[in-house]
Amino acid sequence: MRKSNDQTLKDVLKEFVEQKKFKTRLSAKKLEALWHELFGALAGQYTEKVVYYNEIMTVHLSSSSLRKELMLNKPLILTQLNSRLKDQQVRDIEFR
Template identity: 25%
Template structure:
C-alpha cells in the first residue's frame, strides 16, 4: 500500500533542521566558510582558526601587517559577511 504523505529528500531535511533548531548553527558555519570568498585567497592565507560564537567572529591572523589592515577594514568585512549570510550574523569581529 502506498503512502500519500510523500515528500522529497530536500523537504524532509529542511523540516528536520527546523525541528532540531539547527538553522542558526548552519548559517554560522556558512559565514565561516565564506571568509575566503569575502576577502580573497591572499588574506585567507594569513588567517586561521576562524569561528563564530554568539555573534562574535574570532579570527587568528599570522601576520601583524595583515592584522592591522583587517582592523581598519573591520566594519566593511562585517557588512560583507552579513550580506553573504543574508541576515545579521556577525555583530563584532575580534582579531587575535
C-alpha cells in the same frame, strides 16, 4: 493499523537543519566559505580558523600586521559580510 506520515522529506530535513546545534555549525561553515571568497588568497594564506558563535565571528590570523589592518576596516568588513548573508547576521568580528 499504521499511521500515515504526511511530512515530506524536505520538511523533515528542514526541521533537522533548524535544530540549534546543527544550524550553528552550518552557519560557521557558510561564514568560513564566505570569508575566503571575499578575501581570497590573502585570507587563505594567513587565516588559521574562523569561528562563529552568538552572532560573533572570530577570525584567528597568523599575521599581526594583517590583523591590525583588518581591525581598521572592521565596519566595512561587517557591512560586506552582512550584505551577502541572508538568514543570519554577524554582530561583531574579533581578530585574534
